[in-house]
Amino acid sequence: MRTEVTINPTLLTWAITRAGFDMEQFLNNHPIIQKWIEEIKKPTVKQLEDFANKVHIPFGYLFLPEPPKESIPFPFFRTGNINTEKVSLNVFDTIQILQRRQDWITDYLIDNEHKPLAFVGKFDKNANANNVVVNMRNTLGLHPNWACDFATFEDTLNFITHKIEEIGVFINFNGVVENNTHRPISVSECRGFVLVNQYAPFMFINAADAKAAQLFTIIHELAHVWLGESAGFDNQNLLPANDPIEKLCDAIAAEFLVPASSLIDIWKDKPSIDYARRVFKVSPVVIGRRAMDLGLITRGEFFVFYNAYMESYRQKKEKQGSGGDFYATARKRVSVSFASVVNQAVNQNKLLYRDAYKITGLKGDTYQKFVTQHLH
Incomplete structure (x- = not known):
């Protein structure tokens, strides 16, 4: 016997829109749902389950009296003057996945009598960037030009990831929602976000981004941990939003990766991004960004270089295709x-x-x- 159920049609239209579908096209492809909305027919439980899967929504939501109010628990910064609490469904679901992981492991650590991490929120928005950098390096056991010890900037990325996780910060690299390759997370929307608490800070790094940019994102997020502030960001062109904390985190990341005094000395002898990145073992886009900050190249020169580099990365990635272990x-x-x-x-x-x-x-x-x- 078919069990039909009554639901609020508003929940159907809300769920379709929430998932990012074009309403008209979706209903043309699924005419039965149009009949549910118009209350000409009622769906069965099985049909509703299929619908919930299509629009990536918890099944129970469809039995609520009205759509729930959903928001993210931190500001999401866009380069320029914009910050928002509204993100795409794929980013929203990824935030929720990491929140659940963070909630579980925080409870576990507390139950096992772990102490809060002393470096979380050690500084505030009025801190001097160089002072924060010194404390970060000391906590991680690094010398000022630590990245110079590695053969490539990929090695630098792997090393710093390991060091950060050793002190109790968890890093998730992903370019899709969990393991669903049909639900990609756009780099243009989200380069990363960080969920800060005293026991288990969680970073998300968009694995679809170039490793060259991932390194800067990781240290930018680590700065947020030291300032005790959760946030998400797109960091278009590796530039921060027009916000005091974002600018401070950016300055911290830049100095942490490429000390100003060291780059200025090298630039005097050989003003070259390629030469400097071989010395510092960080990515060329990080060197370019730092050179722009220090007035060694113009903003226009940086954008020409950055856009060319990222376009080259996109082309290389397309040739490689997907797959892997x-x-x-x-x-x-x-x-x-x-x-x-x-x-x-x-x-x-x-x-x-x-x-x-x-x-x-x-x-x-x-x-x-x-x-x-x-x-x-």
């Missing part, structure tokens, strides 16, 4: 540090396997293979 990707999407704590909780009988699957986005045999073969 699922488990290597999962190590970065989930964070090895986070997955290790989840595995520990499972082994201590403090977390059910089904909950471990849900919180990591890895199911059954995939989860087992990941934790047994790919965590170390």
